Amino acid sequence: MPAAGRHAGTPGDFVPRVEIMDAEALGRALRRMAHEIIERNGGTADLVLVGLQTGGVFLAERLATLLAEIDGADVPCGSLDVAMHRDDIGLRPVLVQAPTTISGDLTGRTVVLVDDVLYTGRTVRAALDAVCDFGRPRAVQLAVMVDRGHRELPIRADYVGKNLPTRRDEMVDVSDRGVVLGITA
Secondary structure (H helix, E strand, C coil): CCCCCCCCCCCCCEEEEECCCCCCCCHHHHHHHHHHHHHCCCCCCCCEEEEECCCCHHHHHHHHHHHHHHHCCCCCEEEECCCCCCCCCCCCCCCCCCCCCCCCCCCEEEEEEEEEEHHHHHHHHHHHHHHHHCCCCCEEEEEEEEEECCCCCCCCCCEEEEEEECCCEEEEEEECEEEEEEEEE
16 A cells, blocks of 8 residues: 555545545556557557556556456566655655666667556656666656646646546545545544
């Protein structure tokens, strides 16, 4: 489960209020997103999935499994920690770094960044910087399970599981069990 409060930048215990998607609905959304990725890219050749630590990693792994089931080819899947590429270092606590596991050069590949929640866009901006450390991709696309709005940067997801307008004080938690909306106590 993602760290409580990570999407609003405030520490605290996550208090769930309403279930938005259960595990079955999350699975359907992932399957739909997998089909959209295949359709947009004409298959899975030269595709690499990169899950953003920590919430996007399990989603990237599940998408990789679905892409292999649908298209019949294994899609490389890695993880990326963007902590040292963020533009708010010093403004908020730096979380303990999680492993980055990207095997091989990304030059000429289509990279699909995968995250759990798209909020301000700052994590994605950091991820775009971090990806360049691994080569020059032909294209970078973005897949998120939840787009909650409140963008501070001109970033838009290519694949979205659920658009969920929220208040700034609300939290969105995405896990294998589904998507829950809540607050921090």
